[in-house]
Amino acid sequence: MALAPGGVTPSSTRVMNLSHFLTQTARRNPDDIGFVWRERQWTWREMDARVNAMAAALRDEFGVAKGDRILVQSANCNQMFESMFACFRLGAVWVPANYRQSPDEVAYLAKASGARGLICGAGFPAHAAAACRQTAPGIRFVLSIGEAEFGDDYDTVAARFAGRTIPSVAVDRDDPCWFFFTSGTTGRPKAAVLTHGQMGFVVTNHLCDLMPATTRDDASIVVAPLSHGAGIHQLVQVAHGAKSILLPTDKLDVPTVWALVEKWRVTNAFTVPTILKMLVEDDSVDRFDHSSLRYVIYAGAPMYRADQKRAMEKLGPVLVQYFGLGEVTGNITVQPPAYHCVEDGPHARIGTCGFERTAMQVEIQDDAGNPVSPGETGEICVIGPAVFAGYCDNPEANAAAFRNGWFRTGDLGHMAEDGFIYITGRSSDMYISGGSNIYPREIEEKILLHPDISEAAVLGVPDPVWGEVGVAVCVARAGAVPETIELERWLEGKLARYKMPKRFVWWETMPKSAYGKIAKKLIREELERRGELGPSERGLSA
Structure with a gap:
């Protein structure tokens, strides 16, 4: 084996399979409520058992093996959440689609990902049909979430394998676990490859930078699709045993959100600025007790100053902003509550998206890839363990996305002398x-x-x-x-x-x-x- 610089033999690249987060929490807190949806509640023991059953079914009945891609088309539900861990446990790749996409768009994801199986909500028969028409190499099986005219029923299949215990498949740092499709605002969505090693770092980083001191006593409310940032956020909750509460309907109902916050003493939430704006501008924000909130995390787009101030006036010092694309799984900058200020003045860092995340490095570069001076506008570029492995089967996109080892975000901005970063906008x-x-x-x-x-x-x-x-x-x-x-x-x-x-x-x-x-x-x-x-x-x- 070749020696690394300094004469040290490289160690193994083996890392923890992400599904072990659920196993660990089920061992420590088996009878704690881990998941809430509508009138149902599941303990961590029950969630781990259901994931084991589905992993056994996928492996033994449908032949799913390490590296296989499983497409999931579903609104938020417990089965979608479980499917993530079942795929991880087998070393398969979870490929969630945003359920609001059209059948043709989901069919494209099926083909682009090379999906071997499909888990699909019963309300999306056209999506299932369109996805199954795709080839290369082709979908071999379909599971329906709920009673449907297509596929095998998810819960019925899982029940046949109840009581089974499936050990997590051994994985290396760079083994893929999740195809995180970009939003495709400038073209076809691209599959960003997230890996077990990368995501282990991301979970740790989120707990360190976004919601420190999160424990089994915390609770998180899910107000966005689990297919993207909200799914990462809930993976973080599992790692420390905090329960997750789903909304009862697909449509955002603001009074229901605040009622659930009050009922479950919710302590953290992840959302985007437009939804946070709706939450604090609705009259119901004043009808329910939301004093339990410690962290209201917003990302995905800049939040305008007027909306920031209104949110702080309603919710108090709980806002946490982060900047980070799906390719970096949100881990570029953070602006904690202490750096959000209602009053304009020298202490209010107006317009900033915060400073570099732990173990991540940001550089503002010119068109040639050279660092620019503090205060000068350029492209925001980043390196660190949270950066994805690249786009699946897309060498042209990878060549454009990386330069001298730096991931190019495509966002323009500048960095102040003290390290705070300001986004000017997308280069496009x-x-x-x-x-x-x-x-x-x-x-x-x-x-x-x-x-x-x-x-x-x-x-x-x-x-x-x-x-x-x-x-x-x-x-x-x-x-x-x-x-x-x-x-x-x-x-x-x-x-x-x-x-x-x-x-x-x-x-x-x-x-x-x-x-x-x-x-x-x-x-x-x-x-x-x-x-x-x-x-x-x-x-x-x-």
Whole structure:
């Protein structure tokens, strides 16, 4: 065996199988409630037993082996949660789809992932049919969650293997455990390969940086699909024995969220800014006791200053922000509660997404990959154990995503002298007007300071004179009349003239992605669909 520098023989790359988190918690706290959904509750012992049964079924009845990919199309439920650990236990790869995607989109995921099996909610027959039409190498079996005309019933199959104990398959650090599909806002979704070793670090890092002192006495509420960030968040809860509470319906019902927070004395929640905004602006936030909350974690998109302040006024000093793409599983920066401040002033770090996560390094780089000076805008790049293994079967995407070992986030920003990082926006969002770089995030922040504005998005569109100009799409607060809001006049003196949007468009609602984010791609498509872009703004000759 070759020697590493310094004459040390490389050690084994064997790591803990992630499913062992559940085994450990079931051993320590077998009779604690671990999972709550609707009127049902499961102890950790029961959850571990159900995962064992499903792992046995997948292995012995359907031939699932280490490395096989299992596609899951389901709304949040206990079976979806269990399927994660059953796949991990066998060394198989969990491939969750966002249940709001179309049948054709899920069929693409089936083909792109090379799925060998499908676990599908009974309410998605078209998705199951579309996925099964795909080949290379082809889906060999289908399990339905709930009574359905397709597949074998998940619970019936699991019941046949009740009482079985399946040891976790041995895994190495770089063995894949999860295909985390990107949102595909600029093209087809890509399968980011998450591994057992990487995710072991991510769980530890989340517990260290996002919700320190989490124990079996804590409780977490799930308000987002388990297919992405919320699934990672719940894996973290399992590691320390904190119970997870699912919402009873697929649709977000804000009063129900607050009622569950009160009933279960919820201590932490993971969400995105748009959902957090809905939670704190609903009247029900004042009708229920939410004093148990210690950490309300938001990520996935920047949170505007006006919304931050409103959330802190309602919930107190509990906000935790992190910045991190799926490819880095959320582990780039953190801004703990102590660095969130209601009052503007020298101690309020307005606009920051925090500082580097533990054991992660961030560098702001120019187009050639060189580090830029503090305060200078460039691309946010990152290295560290939380960075994914690369995109599955996509060498072109991998070549574009990595440079000199650094993962390129595609986000623009700058780092202050003290290490705090500020996001300017996606590199794809920036536009050039009259030779000047325009960053929509800055303009959106200013617009949202207006008391009658609820949501705003600024996009660059072609212009025959200036190259590109901004179009601001705005949503007024309830009760406000858009025609009476003189936004351009209100922005005078707050924004340089060259940054002023050329037009302001008013909509009743803003289109959002399947994860609740305001997506510029969807907004641009909606502008075109409504005919609100002229020929030159669509890049056409007049």
